[in-house]
Amino acid sequence: MFKLSTLFRVLFRSEYKYLTILISLLFSYQSIAQALEQNLSQNVSQNLEQKKANVDKEIGEQFFLSKNCPPSFELIYSKANEQNVCLLVNQYQFYDSVQDRGVGGTQTALPKHRDGFTPQQIDLGRYLFFDPLLSKDGSISCASCHQPDKGFSDDLDRSIGITGNKVARSAPTLWNVAFLDKFFWDARATTLEQQAQGPLFDAKEMGNTPEKLMQSLQANKQYLMLFKQAFPQEDELTLSQVYSALSAFQSSLISLNSRYDQYAHGYAKALTKKEIAGLNVFRSFVARCAECHQPPLFTNNQIAVIGTPEPKGNTFDIGAEKTYAKLNNAKKLRGGFKVPTLRNIAKTAPYMHSGRYDNLLDTVKFYNDGRGNAVPEDQELLLHWHISEPDLTDDEMASIVDFLGTLTDESLSPNVPDYLPSGLPPIDKNYATNNGFNLEKKKESKNENKSKNKIKNINSKGE
Ligand code: HEC
Numbered sequence: 195m196f197k198l199s200t201l202f203r204v205l206f207r208s209e210y211k212y213l214t215i216l217i218s219l220l221f222s223y224q225s226i227a228q229a230l231e232q233n234l235s236q237n238v239s240q241n242l243e244q245k246k247a248n249v250d251k252e253i254g255e256q257f258f259l260s261k262n263c264p265p266s267f268e269l270i271y272s273k274a275n276e277q278n279v280c281l282l283v284n285q286y287q288f289y290d291s292v293q294d295r296g297v298g299g300t301q302t303a304l305p306k307h308r309d310g311f312t313p314q315q316i317d318l319g320r321y322l323f324f325d326p327l328l329s330k331d332g333s334i335s336c337a338s339c340h341q342p343d344k345g346f347s348d349d350l351d352r353s354i355g356i357t358g359n360k361v362a363r364s365a366p367t368l369w370n371v372a373f374l375d376k377f378f379w380d381a382r383a384t385t386l387e388q389q390a391q392g393p394l395f396d397a398k399e400m401g402n403t404p405e406k407l408m409q410s411l412q413a414n415k416q417y418l419m420l421f422k423q424a425f426p427q428e429d430e431l432t433l434s435q436v437y438s439a440l441s442a443f444q445s446s447l448i449s450l451n452s453r454y455d456q457y458a459h460g461y462a463k464a465l466t467k468k469e470i471a472g473l474n475v476f477r478s479f480v481a482r483c484a485e486c487h488q489p490p491l492f493t494n495n496q497i498a499v500i501g502t503p504e505p506k507g508n509t510f511d512i513g514a515e516k517t518y519a520k521l522n523n524a525k526k527l528r529g530g531f532k533v534p535t536l537r538n539i540a541k542t543a544p545y546m547h548s549g550r551y552d553n554l555l556d557t558v559k560f561y562n563d564g565r566g567n568a569v570p571e572d573q574e575l576l577l578h579w580h581i582s583e584p585d586l587t588d589d590e591m592a593s594i595v596d597f598l599g600t601l602t603d604e605s606l607s608p609n610v611p612d613y614l615p616s617g618l619p620p621i622d623k624n625y626a627t628n629n630g631f632n633l634e635k636k637k638e639s640k641n642e643n644k645s646k647n648k649i650k651n652i653n654s655k656g657e
Pocket residue numbers: 323328334335336337338339340353354355356361363364365366367368371374376377378379380386389390393394398399400440444
């Protein structure tokens with residue numbers, strides 16, 4: 195016999211079960227959101243506190259190196275180094291993935307990275323990075339071309355060095371360089387220490403010599419003291435300490451707390467519908483962007499030949515073919531460049547090794563214009579197989595650009611020193627006047643690009 199009361203009891207019980215599940219889901223969602231928010235505000239207030247402490251420290255030209263790690267790092271005793279060192283702590287470290295590389299979904303692990311420097315080494319590196327004393331005539335620092343407020347790049351198609359002329363390529367961002375194993379667009383350096391010697395001693399960049407750099411540092415009482423604090427176990431100041439401190443500072447430039455990251459860690463509301471749509475196009479096997487720009491770093495740390503154009507009048511840049519010239523198959527890498535990270539990409543226009551594209555939409559259009567659309571006729575390039583004919587709609591391209599905007603996170607921006615041990619003025623002002631002159635040139639090249647794009651639209655093979 196059918197009993198109404200039994201039915202009610204069963205219904206009520208199952209409904210009760212669903213209700214509990216629903217409530218617990220709501221709670222866990224809320225606590226994830228709260229945790230993320232707390233994390234963010236903690237970072238910000240930590241950053242503010244540190245900024246204040248550093249200003250106090252620098253007043254009076256007495257320089258002390260920080261005893262604290264930058265935010266996102268923890269001070270931990272290292273047996274190997276017999277001292278306290280800064281180790282990165284990040285939520286991605288809780289995720290596993292195939293080969294520990296960024297293959298797979300949003301919750302994938304990070305590749306190996308550099309850390310384990312002391313707080314003093316990182317802080318010394320910060321002074322060195324901003325100090326024009328490192329250049330031949332005290333006119334230009336690393337920060338001239340890698341400016342913190344420009345995504346650690348400059349806003350030039352190609353950087354301007356000590357001679358006032360443009361160098362061969364565009365300045366890449368330095369955010370997350372700790373995770374890279376190759377440096378420069380053509381991958382010609384394999385460590386940050388090796389990389390630093392490039393700009394320091396290049397006649398077109400900082401124009402210095404190892405001898406002169408040593409002399410300037412040794413003649414500076416502040417630096418002698420600071421190097422002693424950063425490398426207490428070593429007897430005297432050496433060039434390798436300079437490279438080491440610069441590497442320490444650059445390895446602390448971590449950008450992994452963008453809105454995209456909050457989304458990746460489970461906070462669905464961090465992105466808008468359009469941005470999620472953009473992420474989906476980006477990861478799709480139609481656009482294939484994520485095959486090379488793999489999350490979470492948005493690079494797979496490899497070299498790819500994609501056939502981007504040079505600025506008008508420039509000879510073809512063979513890229514990685516030169517780096518690997520001794521290998522049998524170096525020809526395969528003709529026109530190959532390192533896949534750049536897309537972190538903070540909205541901050542680092544113009545784009546590509548040659549700074550050829552002024553904005554992100556033009557950059558995405560390059561991929562959509564079809565395989566080999568910009569390859570000069572006299573060049574035979576082995577384009578990467580993921581470079582295809584995606585045929586994206588205007589909406590899809592716009593959504594990719596929206597999505598790329600969610601990769602911005604500068605919450606761990608280091609403090610720009612108010613005073614430098616060399617007593618030289620902060621470099622950015624000097625460089626800005628240089629730029630003032632060159633901005634005219636930049637505008638010219640912008641117009642040049644525009645008319646070129648027009649030509650390209652008429653004739654898709656025309657480069
Ligand atoms: C004149 C401008 C200029 C100065 C000064 C300069 N750089 Fe660069 N930097 C560049 C350019 C341009 C590139 C790319 C060059 C290439 O790939 O051939 C680059 C590349 C790099 C890279 C490689 C990044 C990557 O993703 O491969 C690092 C790291 C770097 N610079 C750090 C430094 C440091 C440290 C200093 C100071 C010692 C410095 N730079 C000074 C313009 C500059």
